Amino acid sequence: xxxxxxxxxxxxxxxxxxxxxxxxxxxxxxxxxxxxxxxxxxxxxxxxxxxxxxxxxxxxxxxxxxxxxxxxxxxxxxxxxxxxxxxxxxxxxxxxxxxxxxxxxxxxxxxxxxxxxxxxxxxxxxxxxxxxxxxxxxxxxxxxxxxxxxxxxxxxxxxxxxxxxxxxxxxxxxxxxxxxxxxxxxxxxxxxxxxxxxxxxxxxxxxxxxxxxxxxxxxxxxxxxxxxxxxx
Numbered sequence: 322x323x324x325x326x327x328x329x330x331x332x333x334x335x336x337x338x339x340x341x342x343x344x345x346x347x348x349x350x351x352x353x354x355x356x357x358x359x360x361x362x363x364x365x366x367x368x369x370x371x372x373x374x375x376x377x378x379x380x381x382x383x384x385x386x387x388x389x390x391x392x393x394x395x396x397x398x399x400x401x402x403x404x405x406x407x408x409x410x411x412x413x414x415x416x417x418x419x420x421x422x423x424x425x426x427x428x429x430x431x432x433x434x435x436x437x438x439x440x441x442x443x444x445x446x447x448x449x450x451x452x453x454x455x456x457x458x459x460x461x462x463x464x465x466x467x468x469x470x471x472x473x474x475x476x477x478x479x480x481x482x483x484x485x486x487x488x489x490x491x492x493x494x495x496x497x498x499x500x501x502x503x504x505x506x507x508x509x510x511x512x513x514x515x516x517x518x519x520x521x522x523x524x525x526x527x528x529x530x531x532x533x534x535x536x537x538x539x540x541x542x543x544x545x546x547x548x549x550x551x552x553x
Contacts, residue, residue: 336380337452341365342372342398343387343414348437352385355441356448369398373405381459383432383451385444388415388422396422399429408458410451414439465531471517472532479513482506484536486522487529 339356341363343349349365356363366372369390384402388395395413402411410432415422423434432454433447475483478499485495492510496503519525 336362336378337456338362338364338378338380338382339385339448339452340372340377340382340409341385342367342369342390342395343385344368344391345387348387348414352444355444359445361448369393369401373401373407377407381452381456383410383412383448383455385412385414385448388413388426396426396429399426399431403430408455410454412444412447412451414444468517468528468532471528472534474516475513479509479516480534481536482509483513483517483525483529484534486510487526487534488536 339361341349341352341356343352343365344367346367349367353363353365364375366375372384386395386398390398395415399411402409411426411430412433412435413423413426413431414435414437416437426434432451435443435447472480472483481499482495485498490498492503492506495501495510496506499506501509514522514525517525517528519528
């Protein structure tokens with residue numbers, strides 16, 4: 322790490338946390354001191370087992386992970402983190418990295434890969450970008466969860482209408498598809514739009530697309546919906 326003057330990172334949540342896993346105590350202390358100097362909260366660990374077993378508050382976070390740990394590689398830890406369904410950006414650091422290793426880490430979802438010794442500003446930039454990415458991902462998750470709650474409040478008929486509207490059908494066509502009167506379809510659509518908090522028909526369709534709501538024409542009782550959060 323260099324001693325160059327570092328700028329503050331981009332705006333991140335006040336409650337954000339940076340986790341550092343490195344079996345080198347001096348490196349843990351140096352990285353921790355650097356990040357704390359700009360007001361970030363930091364938790365350090367000498368091994369991956371301690372990190373995986375630790376309590377992790379539900380706040381924006383990122384992980385700084387040494388690629389070579391005693392008895393285990395950081396890449397193996399990356400796989401364990403994925404297996405534990407821990408969703409946070411990872412910034413790798415290593416004194417022994419090579420192109421193949423960095424490519425493998427990045428393909429597995431690593432946010433950045435810093436070779437030791439690295440400039441203080443490079444670390445701060447990497448952490449800032451990682452925390453901002455996690456903050457954005459969490460916002461998307463929260464928005465999608467709200468969308469799902471709205472969708473779950475719809476009746477089966479309202480869901481069918483939503484799916485058929487998203488398929489591009491007009492009220493008259495939907496009425497024929499569902500074997501209902503056009504006025505009844507309008508009522509279902511109005512109720513569905515209100516429950517989905519849609520400001521317009523276009524917004525209604527966009528929310529259906531975000532949820533992955535689809536209808537199989539000819540069998541309107543079949544409606545599928547995405548259950549996982551879309552990637553930001």
